[in-house]
Amino acid sequence: MTKTEFMLIGSRQxxxxxxxxxxxxxxxxxxxQVATAKSLGVTIDNKLDWSSHIDKLTKKIASGIGAIKRIxxxxxxxxxxxxxxxxIQPHFDYCNVCGNCGITLQNKVQKLQNRAARxxxxxxxxxxxxxxxxxxxxxxxxxxxxIQGATMVFKSLHGLAPxxxxxxxxxxxxxxxxRDSENKLKxxxxxxxxxxxxxxxxxxxxxNSLPRELRSAxxxxxxxxxxxxxx
Numbered sequence: 310m311t312k313t314e315f316m317l318i319g320s321r322q323x324x325x326x327x328x329x330x331x332x333x334x335x336x337x338x339x340x341x342q343v344a345t346a347k348s349l350g351v352t353i354d355n356k357l358d359w360s361s362h363i364d365k366l367t368k369k370i371a372s373g374i375g376a377i378k379r380i381x382x383x384x385x386x387x388x389x390x391x392x393x394x395x396x397i398q399p400h401f402d403y404c405n406v407c408g409n410c411g412i413t414l415q416n417k418v419q420k421l422q423n424r425a426a427r428x429x430x431x432x433x434x435x436x437x438x439x440x441x442x443x444x445x446x447x448x449x450x451x452x453x454x455x456i457q458g459a460t461m462v463f464k465s466l467h468g469l470a471p472x473x474x475x476x477x478x479x480x481x482x483x484x485x486x487x488r489d490s491e492n493k494l495k496x497x498x499x500x501x502x503x504x505x506x507x508x509x510x511x512x513x514x515x516x517n518s519l520p521r522e523l524r525s526a527x528x529x530x531x532x533x534x535x536x537x538x539x540x
Contacts, residue, residue: 318355351404357503359410363417366400369459370421373397378428389429397425405454419450435443452540459519462494462512463532477509478516492524493517 317324317335333340345354345361352362373396383387401422423438430441442449448456464470465478481493494513499505516524523539528533 314341314346316343316346316353316355317461318357321356324355359414362404363414367421370400370418370425371395373400374421374425375426377425381428381431393425393429399487400452401450402457405450405457409511415451420448422450448540455515456511456536456540458508458515459523459536460529460533461508462516463526463529465512467529469529474508478513491521 313335315332317327330342333342345352347353352365355363377389377392377397380392380465384392401418423441426432426438426441426447427436430436430444432441438449440482441447460480461470461474465474466480468475479495481495482491483490494516496513496517497504497510498517499510502508519536520539523532523535526535
């Protein structure tokens, strides 16, 4: 039971209004209550606001950027970019939650990508990040998250994802022959902000915002080529 823990999940207000913390036992062994838990590299907190995950993520990325800054005068530019792709970019790619964690946390992570661009290009701290991204051929984190999200929706609609994801979307039935309404999804009615951040809702909204050519892509390869052109 040493690795078994439990977590109460709720809004900040609901958690603060709890008068007594519940206890859980299994075979007369008390289970520890935690505020955060790590699963497959993702830190989940009891308020589902991603703050704990972003805090740990930014520390790892900042450490990597610092290492690149220290060695950049001793290696070629090509090697420097390879190091960035190896030790920094995976942190941005894996479980990219930038579109679901609130503007404050989004900016916190985005500033690190901006800093990395300035380090790689030997630029001043006030150099426009957008210009550097264009120079490096990068996309900002919000754009990356949209590409990843839209690709996952495509996989879900075409049976290329696990069943629990494929079942989250339902195609909209069109009563009128309108070109722009082709291959759109039903958007569920959100009653809470938590649900607005769910894949069922945000994925459907994102998919419906895509151009018709993207929604009508015949294969995953074609979709990936088109979406990189769109973003």
